[in-house]
Amino acid sequence: MIKGVMFDFSGTLFRIEPAARWLRTVVTKAGLDVPEDELDACVRRLEDFGAQPGGIPPRTVPPSLEALWRERDLTAERHRSAFTALTREAKLPAADLAEALYERSQAAGAWLPYPDTGETLRALRGRGIPVAVVSNIGWDMRRVFSVHGVDHLVDAYFLSFECGVKKPDPRIFQMACDELEVAPGEALMVGDEPAADAGATALGCQVHLVQPLPVDERPDALAEVLRLL
Structure with a gap:
């Protein structure tokens, strides 16, 4: 589960x-x-x-x-x-x-949310499921979430430049699991890069991959996340 x-x-x-x-x-x-x-x-x-x-x-x-x-x-x-x-x-x-x-x-x-980003995050919040953002990145993108009105739907951020470790290193996924207070076997990693995001499987996390298409070409790929719960 x-x-x-x-x-x-x-x-x-x-x-x-x-x-x-x-x-x-x-x-x-x-x-x-x-x-x-x-x-x-x-x-x-x-x-x-x-x-x-x-x-x-x-x-x-x-x-x-x-x-x-x-x-x-x-x-x-x-x-x-x-x-x-x-x-x-x-x-x-x-x-x-x-x-x-x-x-x-x-x-x-310069950043646009995918059409189903907000509804997916809101649905997870409604079900009481905590959310973390785990990203290989060199700058603080929390303001992007804030400006687009979804920052309150994210419980924690684990950014590689702040953590000093990047995906697929299992340590960054473990940090997120610890903060969310869930066992790796009870966590799902959703990403678009097989080499990086699938690193979560080393801990026993489930992984779901989406295609990093332009926003107008990917209307509902995140909906599958809710069906995996």
Whole structure:
């Protein structure tokens, strides 16, 4: 019987805005006049390098950045350094946009909840089932939950950069189970990354995976969570 649920953040409960909107928002704010074809080409390069936090995974990581990329979620400094370095590799319209793009990726308005995020969290709260967010991340995204009005439905957050350990290490899942006061065998981990989120099985947790699709393409994938209880 499931008595506690852990959720991943990006690609599970929320999704970052499309890379094209991400870049255009920052370029417009900077007052730059960049031809559309150049913007489109830059978006493709940003996606190739996986330079948008929470966006498409990198198709290629420069050898000089591989070590930093592997450890990006362990500290805020490494996270910022990894992603700003990747944006610079994408040959931005202006070099100083790297920091602005990184800041935009942490804005609550850049993130959208999946259509069934709120109703799923409310249903769990109604059933008395505690919820934790367990995420490999290098910044504090609690404000995203607050701005979108669902922070009161989350009992605890376990963020890799705060915990000093990241998924799939069983220790971060154990931390969450301890806080929720449930045995691992009574916990469900819901995420979108098999390699990371399925690490919870090492403790005996159940795992349910969803697809990290754009928000408008995934209306009700979290509903399955309620059927697993």
